[in-house]
Amino acid sequence: xxxxxxxxxxxxxxxxxxxxxxxxxxxxxxxxxxxxxxxxxxxxxxxxxxxxxxxxxxxxxxxxxxxxxxxxxxxxxxxxxxxxxxxxxxxxxxxxxxxxxxxxxxxxxxxxxxxxxxxxxxxxxxxxxxxxxxxxxxxxxxxxxxxxxxxxxxxxxxxxxxxxxxxxxxxxxxxxxxxxxxxxxxxxxxxxxxxxxxxxxxxxxxxxxxxxxxxxxxxxxxxxxxxxxxxxxxxxxxxxxxxxxxxxxxxxxxxxxxxxxxxxxxxxxxxxxxxxxxxxx
Numbered sequence: 001x002x003x004x005x006x007x008x009x010x011x012x013x014x015x016x017x018x019x020x021x022x023x024x025x026x027x028x029x030x031x032x033x034x035x036x037x038x039x040x041x042x043x044x045x046x047x048x049x050x051x052x053x054x055x056x057x058x059x060x061x062x063x064x065x066x067x068x069x070x071x072x073x074x075x076x077x078x079x080x081x082x083x084x085x086x087x088x089x090x091x092x093x094x095x096x097x098x099x100x101x102x103x104x105x106x107x108x109x110x111x112x113x114x115x116x117x118x119x120x121x122x123x124x125x126x127x128x129x130x131x132x133x134x135x136x137x138x139x140x141x142x143x144x145x146x147x148x149x150x151x152x153x154x155x156x157x158x159x160x161x162x163x164x165x166x167x168x169x170x171x172x173x174x175x176x177x178x179x180x181x182x183x184x185x186x187x188x189x190x191x192x193x194x195x196x197x198x199x200x201x202x203x204x205x206x207x208x209x210x211x212x213x214x215x216x217x218x219x220x221x222x223x224x225x226x227x228x229x230x231x232x233x234x235x236x237x238x239x240x241x242x243x244x245x246x247x248x249x250x251x252x253x254x255x256x257x258x259x260x261x262x263x264x265x266x267x268x269x270x271x272x273x274x275x276x277x278x279x280x281x
Contacts, residue, residue, distance in 0.1 A: 024142050031181045033144055191233060
């Protein structure tokens with residue numbers, strides 16, 4: 001496995017890699033969810049590049065950029081075991097050199113949910129992903145459904161700008177009790193970790209109600225809110241039931257929809273989502 005830390009080296013190396021080439025973008029501190037992305041990429045592609053870059057432009061004031069967990073040696077060991085060919089791990093100065101002043105902004109999709117609560121977050125995501133696509137030039141790029149809004153934004157951006165990579169969305173990887181795997185789960189205390197799976201249980205409850213005929217989004221949200229608020233360690237930020245493509249909130253769930261939420265447990269702000277209504281509309 002080749003470790004590359006500069007844009008120039010990555011540009012030079014990419015042309016020698018057998019095609020198709022898969023890209024797995026990460027911020028490091030890897031877990032089984034990231035490994036699943038790598039395995040999908042290895043299955044589909046002759047070469048795989050994984051990036052490790054904690055992107056400062058997607059963190060807002062007071063967020064956890066400095067504290068975000070990092071363990072490069074552990075990450076490299078995990079990626080080596082999965083047969084990844086290249087790890088691209090640039091510095092902040094390499095990705096955003098002096099004088100950097102160009103950013104990518106995806107409209108509409110970024111104005112709701114996480115975008116409404118974290119101004120500038122998706123501008124940072126869109127910018128760094130566009131740069132990764134430009135540097136690596138992958139045929140396929142792998143993202144987890146756990147970050148559902150991010151997936152929608154990247155798919156829209158890739159199509160609008162004709163970036164020339166297929167976006168492959170990999171189902172959310174969960175712990176045995178349903179908690180979505182996330183690098184930020186390390187922030188949870190044992191007591192918080194014990195109750196955090198209520199998020200997935202609440203989404204599954206809404207999914208089951210919908211499957212049994214409930215179409216009123218208010219009723220689905222209310223039941224989820226009741227379940228989550230019953231856990232005193234959780235502080236609910238939002239619950240959304242939105243059109244799966246446009247992310248606009250629904251009153252009647254009569255088409256494919258994304259149930260998504262954000263909830264804080266102590267230091268950890270967790271997000272999660274599931275898709276319901278596939279086959280309708």
